Amino acid sequence: MCTVYIQKRRQPLHILLSNTSSQPIYEQIAEQIKAQILSSVLKEGENLPSIRALAKDLRVSVITTKRAYDELEMQGFINSVASKGCFVAARDKEHIKEEYLKQIEEHMRSILLLANFCDLSDEELGCMYQLLKEGD
Known part of the structure; x- marks a missing residue:
């Protein structure tokens, strides 16, 4: 299990990756972040780790984390702001x-x-x- 700390946040973001899973790594990342948003572990407006920082902490490629974040943004779970980072989106x-x-x-x-x-x-x-x- 990899523990990734979010900036200005006391609680860690837990992401567990399995190389033996049939589910691609980017989907594992996206699903676990989505679950933490839905369960309110991650709150609206909260800053997520940068794509590069998350890739480094999880020991995966930047492309993998970018794909996970892109997936979450397409689904409306996060917002990407140029030069600011990615944030948990407001959810109705x-x-x-x-x-x-x-x-x-x-x-x-x-x-x-x-x-x-x-x-x-x-x-x-x-x-x-x-x-x-x-x-x-």
Whole structure:
């Protein structure tokens, strides 16, 4: 696990990279930064490490970190300001909800696939959901 410190920030930005993952490194970086933005670990307007500093700290190429930042900017998670750096973008609640719904949908697809392998009925799956919901 690599720990990267953000300027003027006390808490570290944790990014864990896996060379054995089928997911490209730039996607791993982007997804983990996105998760920290969605969970409010990274706050609106907060300055992110420079592309070069992040590349150095993670021991990856500048091209890799630039691609991760470009991806985050295209998705509206960060803003890039010339000569200033990259900052966490202001997020409206509807956009955040959309991102969470995408994650839920991905998890539900996995659940349905596993349920099919186990020959679980919709009723059994519904009962499991209710039990888990009541347990919380």
